Each structure stands twice: as C-alpha cells, then as structure tokens.
Amino acid sequence: GAGVSQSPSNKVTEKGKDVELRCDPISGHTALYWYRQSLGQGLEFLIYFQGNSAPDKSGLPSDRFSAERTGGSVSTLTIQRTQQEDSAVYLCASSLAGRGLNEQYFGPGTRLTVT
C-alpha cells in the first residue's frame, strides 16, 4: 500500500518568507509526527498528533513554527518568517497509534533551504 508521502520534496525560500510543508500519512494511522534532520542538531522531534487529542508541541523550536492536522489525516507544518537556521530536512512519520510499540513509518522528507 501507499506509504507516507510529503510535499514538496524540495523547497528553496528566501529568508523572511513563510513556508508550508505537507504530510499525507498512511491511511488508518491515527498518530502523526514531525521531526527535522539537520547537520548541527541531528534528528529532532517537533510535534505529535494522536487522534482528537491536543497535540504535543513540546519540540517546536519557536513560535514561528506551527502545525495542524485536518480531519485526522493530512498535516501541514508552517514556518513563518523563515530563518537560515530553519534549513533542514523535515520528516513526517505516522503509526497505527501513539504507542512506542507501534512502528513509526517515515516519509521521504522535505528538504528546506532558506537563502
């Protein structure tokens, strides 16, 4: 079946612009996660959605970052007023439920470059 998909695969933006990154999880997966992978910081958790519960936003690095998940499926990560340090690969993952026992399936990522 279809895996986690993300779009765009690459995004180049100018400093100060807003960007939106999209994630389509695997159908039926109730848990959705955003991570980012950067050279300086490795792989970092950003935000987690589980069903209709309030999201865990504890990993968002600043208030310029936000995410929503509409209808329990597609998620959008928005970065406002982008900075050069936001350049990274943004990864989305989904799992059957928000439990550590359930494998998280990762998408291919969106490579964001802020110039």
Place this chain on the structure above:
Amino acid sequence: GNSVTQMEGPVTLSEEAFLTINCTYTATGYPSLFWYVQYPGEGLQLLLKATKADDKGSNKGFEATYRKETTSFHLEKGSVQVSDSAVYFCALSEGGNKLVFGAGTILRVKS
C-alpha cells in the same frame, strides 16, 4: 531528560567484517529501543526494536540486545555487505510517542 548516545562515525569496514555500533541511553523509566537505518537517497526505516530488558531484536542479520544494567542497545552484524552501507540511528521511545534519536553513525563497507 531522555537521551541517546551512539558512537561517532564514519565506520569503515571491509566486506564480511564484524560490525558493532555502540548505543547507550538515559531514560527515567523503561523505554522501548530501536535501530533505524537510512540508506543513501532513501527515507528512515525501522531495522529492529526491543521493548523490555533482555529482549533481542533482529532483522536482516543485525541484532541488538536491550541491556538494562548497562543501559545499552549495541547493534551487531556478523558479516557486513556493501549493501549495508547507510546511516544507522539508535532511538528510544518512552511514554509511547515521540522518538529520541542518537546522532547517527555512518557505515561504509568496502568490497
């Protein structure tokens, strides 16, 4: 807070050599432990996992044993292949949701 420390790379081995990538963790409770692999140009994939002390995860010839007494989850393979060249990430999950990753170890296998 929770953290994962894994050996720095790159690790360069000849084909059929024995592989060990060390991983230790710090956690307040009893986490689940994972190894993820990222092949060149591909996304992260789960390689193996263990959910409690003394569990052994295994897949594709790789093994790792959850050692609570040493808070470790070292990855081993008896005979590596060129196709094993990738970045390997040790990770933990506590409380059932987010993964905390190590920095990653690059493995290069030469023929």
